[in-house]
Amino acid sequence: xxxxxxxxxxxxxxxxxxxxxxxxxxxxxxxxxxxxxxxxxxxxxxxxxxxxxxxxxxxxxxxxxxxxxxxxxxxxxxxxxxxxxxxxxxxxxxxxxxxxxxxxxxxxxxxxxxxxxxxxxxxxxxxxxxxxxxxxxxxxxxxxxxxxxxxxxxxxxxxxxxxxxxxxxxxxxxxxxxxxxxxxxxxxxxxxxxxxxxxxxxxxxxxxxxxxxxxxxxxxxxxxxxxxxxxxxxxxxxxxxxxxxxxxxxxxxxxxxxxxxxxxxxxxxxxxxxxxxxxxxxxxxxxxxxxxxxxxxxxxxx
Ligand code: DHB
Numbered sequence: 001x002x003x004x005x006x007x008x009x010x011x012x013x014x015x016x017x018x019x020x021x022x023x024x025x026x027x028x029x030x031x032x033x034x035x036x037x038x039x040x041x042x043x044x045x046x047x048x049x050x051x052x053x054x055x056x057x058x059x060x061x062x063x064x065x066x067x068x069x070x071x072x073x074x075x076x077x078x079x080x081x082x083x084x085x086x087x088x089x090x091x092x093x094x095x096x097x098x099x100x101x102x103x104x105x106x107x108x109x110x111x112x113x114x115x116x117x118x119x120x121x122x123x124x125x126x127x128x129x130x131x132x133x134x135x136x137x138x139x140x141x142x143x144x145x146x147x148x149x150x151x152x153x154x155x156x157x158x159x160x161x162x163x164x165x166x167x168x169x170x171x172x173x174x175x176x177x178x179x180x181x182x183x184x185x186x187x188x189x190x191x192x193x194x195x196x197x198x199x200x201x202x203x204x205x206x207x208x209x210x211x212x213x214x215x216x217x218x219x220x221x222x223x224x225x226x227x228x229x230x231x232x233x234x235x236x237x238x239x240x241x242x243x244x245x246x247x248x249x250x251x252x253x254x255x256x257x258x259x260x261x262x263x264x265x266x267x268x269x270x271x272x273x274x275x276x277x278x279x280x281x282x283x284x285x286x287x288x289x290x291x292x293x294x295x296x297x298x299x300x301x302x
Contacts, residue, residue, distance in 0.1 A: 008041075016293055017260060031044065055207050059206065065215060115157065122159075139164055159185065166241075178235070
């Protein structure tokens with residue numbers, strides 16, 4: 001048996017690394033490149049019903065400890081995204097369609113289209129930290145989350161994952177709402193609301209002023225969130241936030257994640273990051289005398 005194989009709901013992954021939404025998920029060709037780099041699954045950039053241009057530049061600030069971004073959900077709209085999905089589908093790993101909307105009905109329609117285009121699962125973006133009326137504004141309310149997940153579950157057959165925000169003290173409650181509504185898994189965490197100011201311009205650098213912080217800066221927050229969710233729910237958790245090495249991946253898995261997503265590290269370390277992490281995990285299992293990566297999931301709990 002492949003020591004790194006893992007299951008997330010009904011998805012079979014050859015290894016526990018996945019591409020996180022937002023990085024290189026704009027086109028089918030870029031998703032295929034990530035699969036070639038060794039990812040066990042890939043998640044698309046978040047797609048909505050209508051095309052969106054996103055915010056004016058600057059939309060990204062590179063920091064020592066990660067990235068601050070406020071892209072503004074630029075995407076071609078779900079109908080145009082069909083072509084990208086057809087290209088991505090040629091890769092032999094699960095393709096997870098990320099979607100964002102404002103109402104349960106729109107989430108369900110987007111999920112249905114992703115399923116129709118061949119997505120293996122859908123990831124509901126309930127956590128964009130800076131778009132008015134979208135994302136995080138919904139994802140901090142357990143009642144709204146329950147309604148959305150229920151509506152999507154009634155509409156599609158593929159697994160439904162919910163991507164949650166750390167920008168709340170009600171994370172466990174929101175996680176339970178996902179589970180009660182029949183959600184198949186939780187993805188934690190999205191970026192944290194943050195700001196960088198230019199001392200020369202004496203203004204916030206991002207055109208949106210506030211953005212989402214990602215990368216190593218947020219890793220220990222992500223690990224804490226996964227740990228708390230693992231104590232609150234039975235459904236699988238996918239850990240994301242600052243994973244750059246096999247140690248980071250193992251840490252998330254010991255907190256309770258069955259897989260990890262990688263985003264910022266692609267920009268910081270290059271595409272080889274998937275292979276390097278997979279290799280490191282394999283060597284760790286050999287050193288520890290463990291048969292499968294699943295053996296470390298949740299071991300940090302009493
Ligand atoms: C964007 C940022 C996010 O953190 C997110 O979840 C979705 C979209 C963006 O700015 O495009």
